Amino acid sequence: MSRITRRTLIRSGGLAASAGALIPAVLQAEAAAKAASGGYFHVFAFQWKPGVTDAQKDRAASAIAALQGQIPGLLETHVGPNISPRGKSYTFGGIMRFKDKAALDAYPQHPAHQALLAWLVPLIDAIELDLRA
Numbered sequence: 001m002s003r004i005t006r007r008t009l010i011r012s013g014g015l016a017a018s019a020g021a022l023i024p025a026v027l028q029a030e031a032a033a034k035a036a037s038g039g040y041f042h043v044f045a046f047q048w049k050p051g052v053t054d055a056q057k058d059r060a061a062s063a064i065a066a067l068q069g070q071i072p073g074l075l076e077t078h079v080g081p082n083i084s085p086r087g088k089s090y091t092f093g094g095i096m097r098f099k100d101k102a103a104l105d106a107y108p109q110h111p112a113h114q115a116l117l118a119w120l121v122p123l124i125d126a127i128e129l130d131l132r133a
Contacts, residue, residue, distance in 0.1 A: 038132075039075060039097050039098050039099050039100060039103075039104075039133050040098045040100065040101055040103075040130060040131065040132055040133060041096065041098075041131045041132075041133060042095070042096040042098065042107065042128065042129075042130050043093070043094070043095050043096075043128065043129040043131065044093055044094055044095075044126055044127065044129075045087070045090035045092070045126065045127050046060075046090060046092040046093060046124040046125070046126050047089050047090055047124065047125040047126075048091060048092065048123060048124060049122070049123055049124060049125065052123045052124075057081075057092065060092070060120055060123070060124075061079050061080055061092075063116050064077065064079045064094055064116065065079055067096075067112055067113065070110075071103075071107055071112060072103060072106065073098050073099040073100060073102070073104075073106070073107075074096055074097075074103065074107065075097045075098060075099055076095075077094065077095075077096050078095050078096075079092075079093070079094030079095075080092070080093075080094070090127065097133070104130060
């Protein structure tokens with residue numbers, strides 16, 4: 001049977017106190033890193049206008065996905081049919097993650113985005129949101 005001395009308890013308490021101070025600092029650093037790497041999100045949902053074909057919808061999905069790699073600072077793109085029963089007639093949507101506010105702010109004027117809008121806007125009624133991660 002091992003003997004617990006006062007010295008052992010003091011050391012253990014000191015270790016526990018150090019860990020108690022260290023854990024919040026580690027969690028705070030992780031939260032700061034996550035916030036710094038989170039970026040900005042651009043979220044959109046479409047209501048297709050009457051007469052839009054499945055081929056046009058497929059073209060929209062492909063064209064939006066293809067912006068990945070063309071738009072500086074666009075880190076992720078997810079796009080497709082809305083699978084939620086709560087979509088309120090918004091049947092298509094997506095989310096894009098940008099590395100920072102400057103990249104998000106530059107996106108609407110980018111020539112690739114403008115070319116997409118030229119043929120897509122007549123086919124949709126859209127809602128868009130931009131969020132800080």
